[in-house]
Amino acid sequence: MRFKLRLAVCFSMIGLTLTGQGIHAGDISFWFNYDDSFTTSAGSNLTAAQSDFAFVGTYISSLVKTGFTGNAVVQINVSGSNDSSSGVLASAGGYANGNDGFEKSFTQLLVQDNIKNTSSYPEAFSNINFDWNWGYGGSTTSTEIDFRFVLLHEMFHAFGFESVIDASGASPYGNSYNDFDQYVKGWDGSKYVNLVDRDSSNIPTGVIANAANAVVDSTHPLLFDGPNVRAYLNAGAELYTPSAFEAGASISHYNYPGQLAYFQFGYGSKNFGFSGLDQAFLKDLGYTVVPEPGTCVLSVASLIILVGARRKS
Numbered sequence: 001m002r003f004k005l006r007l008a009v010c011f012s013m014i015g016l017t018l019t020g021q022g023i024h025a026g027d028i029s030f031w032f033n034y035d036d037s038f039t040t041s042a043g044s045n046l047t048a049a050q051s052d053f054a055f056v057g058t059y060i061s062s063l064v065k066t067g068f069t070g071n072a073v074v075q076i077n078v079s080g081s082n083d084s085s086s087g088v089l090a091s092a093g094g095y096a097n098g099n100d101g102f103e104k105s106f107t108q109l110l111v112q113d114n115i116k117n118t119s120s121y122p123e124a125f126s127n128i129n130f131d132w133n134w135g136y137g138g139s140t141t142s143t144e145i146d147f148r149f150v151l152l153h154e155m156f157h158a159f160g161f162e163s164v165i166d167a168s169g170a171s172p173y174g175n176s177y178n179d180f181d182q183y184v185k186g187w188d189g190s191k192y193v194n195l196v197d198r199d200s201s202n203i204p205t206g207v208i209a210n211a212a213n214a215v216v217d218s219t220h221p222l223l224f225d226g227p228n229v230r231a232y233l234n235a236g237a238e239l240y241t242p243s244a245f246e247a248g249a250s251i252s253h254y255n256y257p258g259q260l261a262y263f264q265f266g267y268g269s270k271n272f273g274f275s276g277l278d279q280a281f282l283k284d285l286g287y288t289v290v291p292e293p294g295t296c297v298l299s300v301a302s303l304i305i306l307v308g309a310r311r312k313s
C-alpha cells in the first residue's frame with residue numbers, strides 16, 4: 001500500500017433520498033481534526049476559522065452526496081502555521097492506495113463506494129498559513145484574503161482535484177496514478193492525446209514520449225478531458241502548465257484566473273461556491289452532485305497542493 005502523500009468538529013446532515021432521480025444517496029459529513037499547530041497558529045481567529053470550516057463543509061454536503069444509500073464521514077486532519085516568509089496561503093491533499101491504476105483517493109472511495117480505508121491515515125489533510133490577512137465569515141475587505149473561498153479550493157483538492165504527475169511527465173509511483181490523471185491530455189507535437197497510456201482494462205502502461213515537455217507546454221497546455229467537463233465547455237478544460245514546472249501547482253489547478261481552482265488568489269471578496277465547471281469536474285471525479293439549493297442551508301503522502309498569492313508590499 002502506497003500513501004501518495006502525505007479538536008475536532010463533526011457535523012452531519014439529515015439523510016436524503018433522491019427518489020425523483022432514481023438516485024439513492026446519503027449525506028457527507030466532515031470531521032475536521034484540528035491539531036495543536038492549528039489552534040496555536042490561529043490564535044484569536046480560532047473560532048472564526050473553525051466556523052468557516054464548518055460553513056464550507058456544510059456547503060459541500062449540500063451539493064455532493066454519497067454514491068450509496070448510507071452516509072459518510074470524511075476525516076480531514078487540519079494543521080496550521082504562521083510563516084511570514086512563505087507565499088503559500090494554504091495547502092491540502094489526499095491519500096490513496098498505491099495500486100497500479102487510476103486510483104481513487106481515500107475520499108473518493110469513502111464517499112462514492114462506501115469503502116473506508118483501513119490505514120491509520122485520514123481521508124485527507126490541510127494546512128492553513130495564518131500569517132496571511134484572512135477575511136473570515138464571508139466578509140472580506142480589499143486588504144484581506146477570502147478564507148471561505150480558499151478553504152473550498154483546498155477541499156476541492158481533498159476531494160480528488162489533484163494530479164500525481166511530476167516534472168518528468170509521469171507518476172513517481174510507477175503505474176499508479178490519481179483518478180484525475182486518466183482524463184489528462186497532452187500535446188504530442190501535433191495533436192492532443194492521453195498523456196498516460198493505458199491498456200484495455202484502463203491500467204496505465206506508461207506515458208507518451210514527450211510527456212516531460214507536455215507538462216510544461218504553456219502554448220498547448222494540458223487538458224482535462226472528462227466527459228462532464230467536455231460537455232460543459234464543449235472542450236477539455238485547460239490545466240495550469242507553466243513553462244517551468246511548479247510542484248504542487250502545475251497540473252493540479254486549472255488555467256482560469258479568478259476561478260476556484262486557479263493556483264493563485266488576490267485580495268478581496270470572491271464569489272463563493274462551485275461553478276458549473278467545478279461541478280462538472282466533481283462529476284468526472286465520480287461524485288454524485290445535486291442541484292444547488294436555493295435558500296436551504298443545509299469531500300496520496302506525495303503531493304501537497306500549494307496556493308500562492310502575492311503579498312502586498
Ligand SMILES: [Zn+2]
Nearest residue numbers: 263305306307
Ligand atoms: Zn490549490
